Amino acid sequence: MALIQISEPGKSAAPHQQRLAVGIDLGTTNSLVATVRSGMPVTLQDENGRSILPSVVRYLANGSVITGEAAKKAAIIDPLNTISSVKRLMGRDIADINASSGDIHYEFAETGSPAPRIKTVAGNVSAIEVSAEILKQLKHRAEQALGGELTGAVVTVPAYFDDAQRQATKDAAKLAGLNVLRLLNEPTAAAVAYGLDKKAEGVHVIYDLGGGTFDVSVLRLNRGVFEVMSTAGNSTLGGDDFDRAIANWLKQQAAISSNVDQSLVRQLIQKACDAKEALTDADSVTIEISDAANGISWHGTLTRDILRGLIDPLISQTLLPCKRALRDAGITRDDIADVVMVGGSTRVPRVRELVREFFGREPLVDVDPELVVAIGAAIQADILVGNKPQDEMLLLDVIPLSLGIETMGGLAEKIIQRNTTIPVARAQEFTTFKDGQTAMSIHVVQGERELVSDCRSLAKFELHGIPPMVAGAARIRVTFQVDADGLLSVSAKEQTTGVASSIQVKPSYGLSDSEIEHMLRDSMSHAEQDVTARNLREQQVEADRVILALQAALKADGERLLSTDEIRQVQSKLEMLQKTRQGNDHAAIKRAIDDLNQASTEFAARRMNESISSAMAGHKLDDFGR
Amino acid sequence: MATAGLTHNYFELFNLPADYDLDLTELSTRYRTLQATVHPDKFANATDLERRLSMQQSALINEAYQTLKNPLLRARYMLQLKGVDLSVESSVSMDSGFLMQQIRLREELEQVRSQKNPEAKLLVVAKEIEQAIAEQVVVLTGLFKEGNEKKLPQIADYVRRMQFMVKLQQETEALEEELIS
Numbered sequence: 001m002a003l004i005q006i007s008e009p010g011k012s013a014a015p016h017q018q019r020l021a022v023g024i025d026l027g028t029t030n031s032l033v034a035t036v037r038s039g040m041p042v043t044l045q046d047e048n049g050r051s052i053l054p055s056v057v058r059y060l061a062n063g064s065v066i067t068g069e070a071a072k073k074a075a076i077i078d079p080l081n082t083i084s085s086v087k088r089l090m091g092r093d094i095a096d097i098n099a100s101s102g103d104i105h106y107e108f109a110e111t112g113s114p115a116p117r118i119k120t121v122a123g124n125v126s127a128i129e130v131s132a133e134i135l136k137q138l139k140h141r142a143e144q145a146l147g148g149e150l151t152g153a154v155v156t157v158p159a160y161f162d163d164a165q166r167q168a169t170k171d172a173a174k175l176a177g178l179n180v181l182r183l184l185n186e187p188t189a190a191a192v193a194y195g196l197d198k199k200a201e202g203v204h205v206i207y208d209l210g211g212g213t214f215d216v217s218v219l220r221l222n223r224g225v226f227e228v229m230s231t232a233g234n235s236t237l238g239g240d241d242f243d244r245a246i247a248n249w250l251k252q253q254a255a256i257s258s259n260v261d262q263s264l265v266r267q268l269i270q271k272a273c274d275a276k277e278a279l280t281d282a283d284s285v286t287i288e289i290s291d292a293a294n295g296i297s298w299h300g301t302l303t304r305d306i307l308r309g310l311i312d313p314l315i316s317q318t319l320l321p322c323k324r325a326l327r328d329a330g331i332t333r334d335d336i337a338d339v340v341m342v343g344g345s346t347r348v349p350r351v352r353e354l355v356r357e358f359f360g361r362e363p364l365v366d367v368d369p370e371l372v373v374a375i376g377a378a379i380q381a382d383i384l385v386g387n388k389p390q391d392e393m394l395l396l397d398v399i400p401l402s403l404g405i406e407t408m409g410g411l412a413e414k415i416i417q418r419n420t421t422i423p424v425a426r427a428q429e430f431t432t433f434k435d436g437q438t439a440m441s442i443h444v445v446q447g448e449r450e451l452v453s454d455c456r457s458l459a460k461f462e463l464h465g466i467p468p469m470v471a472g473a474a475r476i477r478v479t480f481q482v483d484a485d486g487l488l489s490v491s492a493k494e495q496t497t498g499v500a501s502s503i504q505v506k507p508s509y510g511l512s513d514s515e516i517e518h519m520l521r522d523s524m525s526h527a528e529q530d531v532t533a534r535n536l537r538e539q540q541v542e543a544d545r546v547i548l549a550l551q552a553a554l555k556a557d558g559e560r561l562l563s564t565d566e567i568r569q570v571q572s573k574l575e576m577l578q579k580t581r582q583g584n585d586h587a588a589i590k591r592a593i594d595d596l597n598q599a600s601t602e603f604a605a606r607r608m609n610e611s612i613s614s615a616m617a618g619h620k621l622d623d624f625g626r
Numbered sequence: 627m628a629t630a631g632l633t634h635n636y637f638e639l640f641n642l643p644a645d646y647d648l649d650l651t652e653l654s655t656r657y658r659t660l661q662a663t664v665h666p667d668k669f670a671n672a673t674d675l676e677r678r679l680s681m682q683q684s685a686l687i688n689e690a691y692q693t694l695k696n697p698l699l700r701a702r703y704m705l706q707l708k709g710v711d712l713s714v715e716s717s718v719s720m721d722s723g724f725l726m727q728q729i730r731l732r733e734e735l736e737q738v739r740s741q742k743n744p745e746a747k748l749l750v751v752a753k754e755i756e757q758a759i760a761e762q763v764v765v766l767t768g769l770f771k772e773g774n775e776k777k778l779p780q781i782a783d784y785v786r787r788m789q790f791m792v793k794l795q796q797e798t799e800a801l802e803e804e805l806i807s
Contacts, residue, residue: 152670181670182667182670222658225658225661225662227658320806323806324803324806327799327802327803380667383667384667384670384671385670385671386670386671392662394658394661394662394665394667394668395667396661396665420688420692421688421691421692422688423666423681423684423685423688424685424688424689425682425685425686425689426689481681481685483666483681484665484666484667484681484684542673542674545671545672545673546673546675549672549673549676593674597673597674597675600675601675601679604675604676604679605679608664608676608679608680608683611663611664612639612660612663612664612683613641615659615660615662615663616639616640616641616656616659616660617641
């Protein structure tokens with residue numbers, strides 16, 4: 001496919017140099033980082049040979065931060081400053097968190113804003129900052145192991161994450177200093193690792209039960225193309241809930257009052273988790289609880305039968321989304337080639353049993369369910385960063401939840417239905433309700449319910465300056481665009497006058513760009529110079545990219561697709577950029593890039609248009625050697 | 627010259643004949659080939675400009691694919707290409723047989739919840755709706771094949787009927803969702 005070469009401008013600069021790229025699985029309980037080394041995907045380990053980094057962050061009074069195993073160990077002695085399962089808080093406000101799960105082990109600060117900030121001895125921290133600490137640790141591990149700075153990372157998210165949760169994850173990655181190549185859905189990542197490993201074809205179901213989230217995706221695999229047909233799930237259900245159910249049982253058995261200190265609660269949860277894991281192999285397990293401070297000493301036995309009674313209701317909750325995913329994909333159980341188990345919680349034998357019963361077949365567990373997501377993300381990162389220009393792999397994913405806007409009477413009007421393939425852009429026209437109305441408020445929501453109050457509110461923005469007209473005369477065109485990361489942006493335009501308004505959808509409890517920049521500044525030792533140097537370098541990189549890409553494009557297609565006059569215009573802007581690139585003014589470089597882009601937009605569009613035509617013109621698919 | 631892709635209608639985009647009787651396997655093969663050419667993942671390393679164009683093109687191809695793949699959307703799109711816009715149509719006249727069927731199916735759907743085995747009953751209704759849509763596709767295929775401008779009102783009539791059926795189908799799906807959860 002000849003025209004793909006325009007996407008590889010950097011290659012001519014350093015043809016043999018492999019760019020360093022990683023895949024990161026940012027999990028509720030555990031996180032991992034993986035990369036492709038000499039063509040083989042591998043997870044990267046810490047100095048003790050462990051791949052898994054517990055997603056636990058401890059804040060100390062002196063301001064230092066401990067991440068991972070050491071933090072996890074401190075959870076019992078320092079529960080309030082040790083944050084675990086922070087993924088459950090991402091993109092959520094306090095009302096959501098209180099509604100979703102009872103036991104949150106830390107205290108929230110009263111900040112007057114809906115964004116939850118956790119009180120610690122080192123000050124209040126947001127879920128995004130805590131996640132960024134985990135990501136920084138993984139970034140550090142990767143740079144140590146690979147011996148250089150990372151070009152980019154693919155970060156995975158639950159497929160069922162909504163826009164606010166995705167945005168929060170991307171913000172955390174930026175805050176950790178990562179260049180996010182793509183947010184990738186966890187089941188899709190697993191399918192990549194699994195599919196490439198097995199050369200699998202046909203329809204596959206990925207059942208992904210992690211520590212705090214559940215996803216099910218139905219994918220069709222066809223010659224390197226992974227087409228997600230549907231996805232469903234529950235972003236507040238996972239193995240953590242199993243632990244909690246067991247811990248509650250322990251409380252009852254040991255007659256522990258519900259009003260105990262956090263340290264004991266943490267201990268109970270740890271015991272519950274250990275018991276759950278022990279029951280993977282054993283039929284029963286003995287548990288001991290002793291806590292002098294609370295005067296508790298108890299021991300007893302948890303059997304698989306008792307466990308079953310505790311967790312069956314939770315596992316059943318995963319089967320409804322499975323039904324829904326099959327229906328949305330328009331398939332029956334007989335159409336499925338394989339059911340693949342992903343996520344640490346699928347190690348629980350009872351989960352496998354119920355999944356086997358539901359799908360009527362033995363689920364596959366042969367790829368390590370805890371590593372497979374990071375591995376898949378690493379494979380995609382390697383391709384996205386340009387290390388494998390000939391690779392045919394293509395991921396076509398979907399949005400998990402419908403997007404819409406509020407209309408009269410508090411109803412949600414869906415503009416993009418769930419399970420629509422991304423990227424997607426869709427527009428809808430609205431009009432004014434009253435004579436002379438000059439402003440319109442647009443409320444963007446996500447969810448399946450009819451009432452706005454039952455959906456997730458993503459953003460509200462106002463379009464001003466609508467010329468006064470009679471009711472119903474104005475034509476306001478609202479365009480929704482969801483990119484390949486599943487992130488939404490919305491723009492609105494009054495058609496008769498061209499008044500425009502555009503926003504990047506940011507929930508009120510997310511971070512603004514300036515907040516991120518501010519936090520980045522704070523985290524750097526020589527704030528000002530570093531930010532300036534960083535800006536300059538970013539612009540220089542983009543300038544080099546643009547220059548190389550355009551030179552290559554002009555050489556290949558300039559004379560064919562452009563008039564002499566058009567070539568001259570592009571050339572002059574190109575020379576201007578080359579000159580500006582030599583200087584140190586990042587703003588000037590940015591302006592020159594914008595100028596050149598403007599001058600060459602038409603050229604780029606013609607080339608893309610031509611690549612589409614030539615991909616279709618009189619060719620059969622086999623002609624492309626796929 | 628206009629922006630890439632926008633000069634083409636959806637059929638031209640896939641280089642397929644503008645025929646209602648579309649080879650859906652060929653359509654999906656071509657869809658995958660096109661996405662393999664323009665998808666943002668193929669431009670992750672490219673300039674901002676190229677990435678923006680790639681996203682627009684990829685979104686357009688997704689939209690075109692979803693439209694052509696679906697029998698109702700495809701029919702409406704073909705009418706639209708011929709200048710018939712069903713969304714602004716106001717006067718709807720249906721023959722009485724079709725109306726009776728609609729009323730009966732609606733009544734049956736309403737009664738599903740009170741049945742002893744609601745899921746089985748729902749399946750029966752859903753099958754009938756599916757069957758009716760399949761028959762409408764056959765009729766539309768024939769009408770479009772005649773390619774006669776005079777047939778357009780008749781085609782529009784059938785597309786409207788199909789709209790009613792698809793609406794009913796969506797209601798059965800909503801009910802199914804209610805029953806499984």
